[in-house]
Amino acid sequence: MRLFFDKKPVASFDDVLTLYKTAEFKSPTRSTVPLLSLLRHGGEVWSRIVEKLTPGSSAGEMHLEFTVEPPRGDGNASHTDIMLIDGNCAVAFEAKWTEPRYEIVRAWLTRGDHPENRDAVMNGWLSLLQPHATIKLQLDDFMGAVYQSVHRAASACYAGHAPTMAYIQFSPLANGRPPEPWLMNDLSHLHNLLGAPEGFPFWLVEIVAKPTPAFEQIRGLPKSSVETANAVRNALLKGPLFQFTEFHLHRVHGQRIQAARFPVA
Numbered sequence: 001m002r003l004f005f006d007k008k009p010v011a012s013f014d015d016v017l018t019l020y021k022t023a024e025f026k027s028p029t030r031s032t033v034p035l036l037s038l039l040r041h042g043g044e045v046w047s048r049i050v051e052k053l054t055p056g057s058s059a060g061e062m063h064l065e066f067t068v069e070p071p072r073g074d075g076n077a078s079h080t081d082i083m084l085i086d087g088n089c090a091v092a093f094e095a096k097w098t099e100p101r102y103e104i105v106r107a108w109l110t111r112g113d114h115p116e117n118r119d120a121v122m123n124g125w126l127s128l129l130q131p132h133a134t135i136k137l138q139l140d141d142f143m144g145a146v147y148q149s150v151h152r153a154a155s156a157c158y159a160g161h162a163p164t165m166a167y168i169q170f171s172p173l174a175n176g177r178p179p180e181p182w183l184m185n186d187l188s189h190l191h192n193l194l195g196a197p198e199g200f201p202f203w204l205v206e207i208v209a210k211p212t213p214a215f216e217q218i219r220g221l222p223k224s225s226v227e228t229a230n231a232v233r234n235a236l237l238k239g240p241l242f243q244f245t246e247f248h249l250h251r252v253h254g255q256r257i258q259a260a261r262f263p264v265a
Helices: 014-019 032-041 043-053 107-110 115-132 145-161 182-193 213-219 226-238
Strands: 002-005 061-068 080-085 089-097 162-171 201-212 243-251 254-265
Touching: 002 014, 014 032, 014 043, 014 226, 032 043, 032 080, 032 089, 032 162, 032 226, 032 243, 043 201, 043 243, 061 145, 080 145, 089 145, 107 115, 107 145, 115 145, 145 162, 145 182, 162 182, 182 201, 182 243, 201 213, 213 226
Parallel strands: 002 061, 089 162, 162 201
Antiparallel strands: 061 080, 080 089, 201 243, 243 254
């Protein structure tokens, strides 16, 4: 599989780590850390997940931090954690660990001094989603949807004619507790707003990640410092930081959820 950082080809995973902004590593418990550890040290688990979500696909391209500009209005680009592209197929992966629930569309639209521009940006994302929806999309219907999930789904549609969206939830949380169910609920809500299209599958991928002694050495580092970012980046180069013991796939089809558990040998 050819490796890219956004649209730029890179030779190795180690080279990728130098291209991330320092801010991505200023917290050891940011989802970027287990995600990159999964890619670098959990190759078998990652390969099995990709195989389950893209059966029959050949080796294509893996883009980290894949950007898509809003097709309308003036706004920030959507940065998808991983975009897999194989011919006409695209799978957008977004990772979560300790991050809180992001703001909904209604809240996002009310920020800033130019509401008409925000309406245009949001309608631009909906224009990418519309060809893959089974119902007519109206801005007013999306007020309760999580804004990030809307433009991540739109990015998958931009990247391929046969899109898939998957959110990865690492479990347990850094405090040892299980994740809250809001992510599953939000994905189900958004897929339902699109008319639950069979040809645009949504997935929630729960990955059980057990911290290793190498992660414990960086767990308590103070957040927001450059020193912490350097220590986290170096730890990822050495690793492994987690043992990935099993994963659960949840196919989200509107209000219906299909689940399967896969232990790691």
